[in-house]
Amino acid sequence: xKFETIKRVILAAIMLPFVFMIIEGIVVIRSSVKxxxxxEKDRQFADVLAxxxxxxxxxxxxxxxxxxxxxxxxxDRTAIDMQRSRMKLDDERRAFYASLPxxxxxxxxxxxxxSTLSLAYSRIVxxxxxxxxxxxxxxxxxxxxxxxxLKQLAIVDALSPLISDxxxxxKSNQLMGILLTYxxxxxxxxxxxxxxxxxxxxxxxxxxxxxxxxxIGEGMEHMxxxxxxxxxxxxVAYLAHASQVKANAITDSILAGSRPTNAVRDIWxxxxxxxxxFLQQKIVEAARDIHETGESLSTRSHIHLTLILSLCAGLxxxxxxxxxxxxRGLRLIDRLTRDREMLVxxxxxxxxxxxxxxxxxxxxxxxxASALLTQxxxxxxxxxxxxxxxxxxxxxxxxxxxxxGDAVLxxxxxxARENFRSFDLLVRHGGEEFLALLPxxxxxxxxxxxxxVRLAIEAAEIPLPGGDLIKVTASFGCAGxxxxxxxxxxxxxxxxxxxxxxxxxxxxxxxxxxxxxxPVMTQEDRRxxxxxxxxxxxx
Numbered sequence: 001x002k003f004e005t006i007k008r009v010i011l012a013a014i015m016l017p018f019v020f021m022i023i024e025g026i027v028v029i030r031s032s033v034k035x036x037x038x039x040e041k042d043r044q045f046a047d048v049l050a051x052x053x054x055x056x057x058x059x060x061x062x063x064x065x066x067x068x069x070x071x072x073x074x075x076d077r078t079a080i081d082m083q084r085s086r087m088k089l090d091d092e093r094r095a096f097y098a099s100l101p102x103x104x105x106x107x108x109x110x111x112x113x114x115s116t117l118s119l120a121y122s123r124i125v126x127x128x129x130x131x132x133x134x135x136x137x138x139x140x141x142x143x144x145x146x147x148x149x150l151k152q153l154a155i156v157d158a159l160s161p162l163i164s165d166x167x168x169x170x171k172s173n174q175l176m177g178i179l180l181t182y183x184x185x186x187x188x189x190x191x192x193x194x195x196x197x198x199x200x201x202x203x204x205x206x207x208x209x210x211x212x213x214x215x216i217g218e219g220m221e222h223m224x225x226x227x228x229x230x231x232x233x234x235x236v237a238y239l240a241h242a243s244q245v246k247a248n249a250i251t252d253s254i255l256a257g258s259r260p261t262n263a264v265r266d267i268w269x270x271x272x273x274x275x276x277x278f279l280q281q282k283i284v285e286a287a288r289d290i291h292e293t294g295e296s297l298s299t300r301s302h303i304h305l306t307l308i309l310s311l312c313a314g315l316x317x318x319x320x321x322x323x324x325x326x327x328r329g330l331r332l333i334d335r336l337t338r339d340r341e342m343l344v345x346x347x348x349x350x351x352x353x354x355x356x357x358x359x360x361x362x363x364x365x366x367x368x369a370s371a372l373l374t375q376x377x378x379x380x381x382x383x384x385x386x387x388x389x390x391x392x393x394x395x396x397x398x399x400x401x402x403x404x405g406d407a408v409l410x411x412x413x414x415x416a417r418e419n420f421r422s423f424d425l426l427v428r429h430g431g432e433e434f435l436a437l438l439p440x441x442x443x444x445x446x447x448x449x450x451x452x453v454r455l456a457i458e459a460a461e462i463p464l465p466g467g468d469l470i471k472v473t474a475s476f477g478c479a480g481x482x483x484x485x486x487x488x489x490x491x492x493x494x495x496x497x498x499x500x501x502x503x504x505x506x507x508x509x510x511x512x513x514x515x516x517x518x519p520v521m522t523q524e525d526r527r528x529x530x531x532x533x534x535x536x537x538x539x
Contacts, residue, residue: 022319025312032308039301042165043294044101049159049172050287051096053179056152057283059089061186063124064145071136086128093121110158117155120148142190153179171293174229175286177222181235182279184215189272192254196265209255231286238278247271354428356406357413365427369437372425384446384480385490387497388453389433391473391509404464408472411462419453435494443480447514450476454512473510477501480514 063085070078100106100114127141160176163169191208222232238244250260250268260268352364360368390396390412397405409432420426420436429435438446454476461469477500479493496515504513 021315022312025315028308029312032305036301036305038164039297041101042163042168043298044099045159045162046168046172046290046294048096048099048101049156049163050175050290051092051099052152052156052159053175053283054287055089055092055096056149056156057179057182057280059085059092060145060149060152063089064142067131067141067145071131071140082131089124107162110155110162113151113155113158117148117151120144120151124148149183153183165297167297168290168294170229171286171290173222174232175283175290177219178231178235178279178283178286179219180215180222181219182276182283184212184217184219185272185276185279187212187215188251189269189276192251192272193269195254196259206255213255231282231289235279235282239275243271244275247275357410357428359413359417359434360425360427362427362429365425365435365437368425372437372439381483382440382442382445382480383483383490383493384438384441384443384478385493385497386436386438386446386450386453386476386478387429387433387494387501388436388450388474388476389431389501391475391505393432393472396470396472400464400466400468400470404466404470407464408462408470411460412457412472412474415456415460416453419456420449424449435497437490438480439483441480443478443514446478446480447476447512450478450512454510458510475501475504475509476512477504478512478514 063082066078066082066085070082106114123144127136127144130136131141156179157176160169160172163172188209191205191212195205239248247268250264250271253260254268352361352367353359354361390408393405393408396408409428413426413428413434416426416434416436421438423439425437427435427437438449441449454474457472457474461471463469477497479496479500481490481493500513500515504511507513
């Protein structure tokens, strides 16, 4: 079997399991994304349902109560209370409409219910105007608010079936049961109170009373069905109290046509008002519970989706890594020779480079300098050497530690590399001492470049590992001579640059000193020098 065929077979054997795992991951991601979207939709519907239930049980009834108090006793205080209740209802109504999903996700029946609700709110706005103009002086706009409350309740009832999550659906049905019970009790209380206040000649409103009893029955069925929920258990337990059982008996007697005494009626009215306040509190609790449950489920779903995506991303990275490693492994034999050559080259470079500063070390500088001088012997008439080291470097190590000293050396090397010319050779000569070879440069040219480097080092603020900044200076010594092909030994240049460096330190440091220029050699001098040869052992 050919090597290429073997490579394909091995690669297929390695990658086939990952292909199936990736396909399975895609399926899981699609399922998780769908689940997340469905839960987000459920959470949105549950929030709208809870907000709508709160409006129906609190804000609408609060405004009608404030309006009735204003109509009964017009004053600045009752007018302010009425305006506040109006603003509260308007704010909640705007928030309710803002939280609704887009029309595309709503069925036709719910869209019609929302249109009817908008019409009911427009009637409330008209009733407000009529109240402000005094047209309700001897009448009650309660039926308008009651109609809007029932329509808001119908929206809540229509939203419940749109929730698919069982937990949120259970809680929304529970809220609907509490709302139905509350409105049934409120209808019976209002109708019964008006009937008892109108005297013996009043006609008993059987239909409204029966409607209230039906609503209570439907609500209690929800209570019994969700009897395991804490809120439902609280309501059932509360209605089993002796005072509430007695109030139910009075309600049944009123429905049968009897008229209780004033004392009994007061007991009944107090029990009914207490019951409605209790149910209203439970509505608020149930709405808050729906919102918190929706947020909790949404957060958990988001975390689950994030974990699934992270797992699939990790799987994809692993598959990519295995593919790369397999391909590299299969190509290993073909690349052994090239890798070996590259490794030898890297080792050679490492042997010629100072690891701390990235500059040439002495061995690398010797090779590079020889090549540079050979290439430039016909075009370069001068060659100069700049030798410099840092002033009081030992103090930096003693005070700040060797890590700080290494940071200073790296930074100074970087500054020097940036300020010497691009074709100059720069070497870490040892410790804190650096040497630069400047082809085609007179000693004056070298001194000019050295001064530029000195100023750059002096101006640099060097960050230390501990976060502090430090400034250093350096002393420079320069020397130069004519560049001649027969004489590649610049030992004399290094010695003279070293002497110039000592002179710079003796002159107070942080300065540039240039040594004397070597005159052009005669033919006899050249013959004498030719027999010496060789590079300075210090380089």
